[in-house]
Amino acid sequence: MIRFNHVSKAFAKGESALLDVSFRVAKGEFVFLTGHSGAGKTTVLKLIYGEQSPTSGDVHVLGFSLPNITAREIPRLRRRLGIVFQDFRLLEDRTAEENVAFALEVTRARPESIPSRTSRVMTQVGLASKMHAFPNELSGGEQQRVAIARALVLDPPILLADEPTGNLDERATRGVFQLLRDINAGGTAVVMATHDLNLVRQTTNRTIELRRGEVVYDSAEETAPREGLA
Amino acid sequence: MRLLFREAFLAFRRAPLLSTLSITTIAFSLFAVGLFGLVAINMRQALRGLETRVEIVAFILNGTPLETITLAADDISSFPEVFSVGYVNEDSALAQAQAELEEFRDAYRDLEVNPLPASLEIRLKEGSRDAESVSAVAERLESFGFIDDVRFGREWIERLDRLRNVAGLVGLVIGLAFAVVAVIIIGTTIRMTVLQRAREIAIMRLVGATNGFIRGPFLLEGAIKGLLGGLLSILLIYAGYRLFGRNTPMLSGLVFFETPQLLVGILFGVALGLGGSLVSVGRHLRNV
Ligand SMILES: Nc1ncnc2c1ncn2[C@@H]1O[C@H](COP(=O)(O)OP(=O)(O)OP(=O)(O)O)[C@@H](O)[C@H]1O
Numbered sequence: 353m354i355r356f357n358h359v360s361k362a363f364a365k366g367e368s369a370l371l372d373v374s375f376r377v378a379k380g381e382f383v384f385l386t387g388h389s390g391a392g393k394t395t396v397l398k399l400i401y402g403e404q405s406p407t408s409g410d411v412h413v414l415g416f417s418l419p420n421i422t423a424r425e426i427p428r429l430r431r432r433l434g435i436v437f438q439d440f441r442l443l444e445d446r447t448a449e450e451n452v453a454f455a456l457e458v459t460r461a462r463p464e465s466i467p468s469r470t471s472r473v474m475t476q477v478g479l480a481s482k483m484h485a486f487p488n489e490l491s492g493g494e495q496q497r498v499a500i501a502r503a504l505v506l507d508p509p510i511l512l513a514d515e516p517t518g519n520l521d522e523r524a525t526r527g528v529f530q531l532l533r534d535i536n537a538g539g540t541a542v543v544m545a546t547h548d549l550n551l552v553r554q555t556t557n558r559t560i561e562l563r564r565g566e567v568v569y570d571s572a573e574e575t576a577p578r579e580g581l582a
Numbered sequence: 583m584r585l586l587f588r589e590a591f592l593a594f595r596r597a598p599l600l601s602t603l604s605i606t607t608i609a610f611s612l613f614a615v616g617l618f619g620l621v622a623i624n625m626r627q628a629l630r631g632l633e634t635r636v637e638i639v640a641f642i643l644n645g646t647p648l649e650t651i652t653l654a655a656d657d658i659s660s661f662p663e664v665f666s667v668g669y670v671n672e673d674s675a676l677a678q679a680q681a682e683l684e685e686f687r688d689a690y691r692d693l694e695v696n697p698l699p700a701s702l703e704i705r706l707k708e709g710s711r712d713a714e715s716v717s718a719v720a721e722r723l724e725s726f727g728f729i730d731d732v733r734f735g736r737e738w739i740e741r742l743d744r745l746r747n748v749a750g751l752v753g754l755v756i757g758l759a760f761a762v763v764a765v766i767i768i769g770t771t772i773r774m775t776v777l778q779r780a781r782e783i784a785i786m787r788l789v790g791a792t793n794g795f796i797r798g799p800f801l802l803e804g805a806i807k808g809l810l811g812g813l814l815s816i817l818l819i820y821a822g823y824r825l826f827g828r829n830t831p832m833l834s835g836l837v838f839f840e841t842p843q844l845l846v847g848i849l850f851g852v853a854l855g856l857g858g859s860l861v862s863v864g865r866h867l868r869n870v
């Protein structure tokens with residue numbers, strides 16, 4: 353589903369954010385992307401959803417390939433990816449339901465299908481009772497659930513999450529993480545960038561660790577000791 | 583499609599002040615262009631009136647037989663530039679002079695001999711009243727042996743010509759300048775709307791909305807503003823036209839734009855609105 357093939361990414365100033373990164377993510381897998389701040393986790397995700405283009409090497413996602421992807425293809429790629437962030441990125445002047453429906457509206461979904469699809473995912477994330485609440489009337493954990501519902505409403509085969517629990521307390525973190533695992537159990541591949549090692553240790557999920565742009569550990573390969581996790 | 587309109591009108595409701603500003607600046611720009619255009623149109627109308635009086639007078643040598651003159655007149659009428667040729671004999675020249683030039687009436691009355699020569703009066707066709715064609719015709723006239731002198735008020739024609747050219751040029755320059763200003767102002771106001779909605783646009787891109795879809799409401803918004811601005815400007819120009827016409831009764835022959843010209847003006851407003859929003863949305867989408 354996702355394949356990085358000797359991918360490097362350098363920014364104008366010369367410092368490289370990623371250096372010869374190669375890995376694959378299989379269908380339905382749950383992958384943690386770990387590493388210190390500045391290690392390159394966000395850059396990996398941005399390459400997956402076509403926000404950035406590799407300096408060298410290539411990235412294959414769901415049949416699309418970077419850097420050859422055209423401007424026209426990017427929206428088609430993104431409709432097949434769910435993406436959530438640390439800061440939720442909800443529209444404050446719309447209710448939870450409207451925020452989720454927004455993703456359907458702007459991708460030209462059939463209007464009559466919107467209410468049922470919206471309420472289905474709101475139920476899935478456990479917010480069926482808060483459909484009409486505005487973001488500022490919801491807790492952080494609930495806001496992240498709305499964002500996850502929005503990411504899921506187009507039924508993507510892959511969900512990308514960049515520090516989804518970064519702004520949440522212990523309890524909310526556990527809840528959101530459990531939700532992501534449930535989603536993964538339903539067959540959706542999840543790639544989650546995090547530096548919350550407690551979460552990583554709790555599970556036996558695959559972990560890819562980055563350091564200064566290089567993959568220093570990939571549990572699928574079991575080549576190096578679990579540095580940084582010890 | 584319904585969503586498109588909803589978004590465009592929402593943009594108006596979200597930023598009523600900015601939207602009003604855009605519409606009035608478009609209206610003002612078109613108003614200035616239109617006002618100048620109206621002046622130019624009226625000037626052209628007035629010039630056309632003057633031009634019909636452009637004529638060439640060829641004085642005939644004393645004693646030329648009438649036959650020669652009639653033959654030559656036929657010849658001259660077949661010049662491509664010539665509209666009509668009239669013959670004025672010595673007597674009618676005198677009578678005309680006495681009638682038109684009151685100061686000389688007494689002087690002429692006492693004359694024993696008629697000092698005025700006969701002449702041919704040549705009027706030119708509408709497209710041939712510029713200085714160049716007039717000179718060309720005059721030159722050809724001079725080649726006739728019996729023609730003594732040709733008068734055509736060269737300077738006057740040239741000045742008329744220059745005036746018209748200057749009017750056209752000034753109109754074009756002012757029009758272009760205002761069009762540029764209008765595009766910049768619309769671009770800026772739409773850009774402010776775009777920035778206000780930057781978050782929304784970012785989310786749209788994230789979930790996979792196409793650039794065309796994102797652009798749509800902004801383009802529609804620009805076009806609607808252009809349309810409203812165009813209509814408003816016509817109202818303003820018409821008001822100005824009526825006001826000016828009423829207070830200066832001596833300019834009773836003023837004309838207003840015709841429907842096709844008004845439509846072109848409105849289309850121009852729409853184009854300005856579209857152009858302005860295209861520039862600012864395009865830039866935003868490229869930069870994010
Ligand atoms: N747009 C950019 N321009 C220049 N440098 C950038 C840009 N984006 C990222 N970088 C650099 O690339 C490196 C990797 O950044 P990245 O955001 O991928 O790290 P991260 O692992 O997500 O860090 P964090 O845990 O703090 O989110 C950093 O050194 C960063 O400064």
Ligand SMILES: [Mg+2]
Nearest residue numbers: 393394395514
């Ligand atoms: Mg990051």
